[in-house]
Amino acid sequence: MLRIAPVTLSTDRLILQPLTLDHVPALAKAASDGDLWEKKTTTVPRPEGFEDYVKKALELQAAGLALPFATTVRDGNQIVGSTRFMNIDAANHRVEIGTTWIAKSWQRSFVNTHAKFLMLRHAFEDLGCNAVEIRTHSLNDQSRAAIERLGAKLDGILRRHMIMPDGHIRDTAVYSIIREEWPEVRARLEKRLPA
Template identity: 55%
Template sequence: MTASNPFTAPVTLTGPHARLEPLSPAHREALAEAADDGALWKLWYTSVPAPERMAAEIERRLGLRDAGSMNPFAVFDAQGRAAGMTTYMHIDAANRRVEIGSTWTRASCQRSALNTQCKLLLLQHAFETLDCIAVEFRTHRLNTQSRRAIERLGAQLDGILRSHLRMPDGTLRDTCVYSITAAEWPTVRNHLQWQLDKPRSA
């Protein structure tokens, strides 16, 4: 593992609504159960490992960590239940840029404070510890739920990469690229904290 690289060094990030732990093979069973909540692997517009593929997906992400291009996390909710996975990916340490992506969240934790908390923790670490100049988010053009969630963070749409990736079913994905810059971070941080602090409807 490239522990000398701060972008891939293991770190645990904790807030009132979520905890992000360095991904390990020990998380396989709990994450397989989380993916089964909502049968997330059946969604055509995203890529979530089926429960029986969880071990292979963990191994893939750890391989990318060892290669220096990803820092993967297992996500847990406030009760300590496995909620999903997220990563710093496409790490460009020389230019101090990362993408927050390869994220999925069990159905029963969606539309809760968990996602906002995760993004606040990841963005705070990226800008205030890793000294990033920009953080990217990418998603399928037709994944409207994901696009709205990214836009609620305060990220700006940089553009759309057309026919960017081939999906597992053979279709071509148009990829929406969003980013938050270091100059925007203080305002985004205040906005995300306000979202977490405001009363939430039941």
């Protein structure tokens, strides 16, 4: 059985801190960098919705279903987004990395690489996961390319999976990395960490 508890994960450039209500103003500011709530392939609240967003994340954490983080760049201690372990399947030693978003000016930087490295390392080496799943909107080409660069394999498409805030129905691309693939994925990520 997985025993997932709040933890701080860090590299020399990035910190994943357990999410708290104290992070609400900084998250709202980060989401405003690029008006992320306007993007049709992700679900990020408007600035005024972040208190409810964090409260819901903490409810899921209390129920053992999620472990949310504030994504913080060390230089300037700036919160630039959020991510979480979710859909935790403790009995089968599986987690999903999801609800990930990054302020527009930090996209395509080191942030996503460092965050995924930290979460995957924690999942496989500390928690002993058999598999880590990553899902995204099938039309989110930027996200799919980033997931594939990690070395994750496409498991399939969940057709007509979710109704998005704007009312369109999302097909979801489901990827995973399994325990046996982690050493190769880790080596690939470690080469990219200085970037």
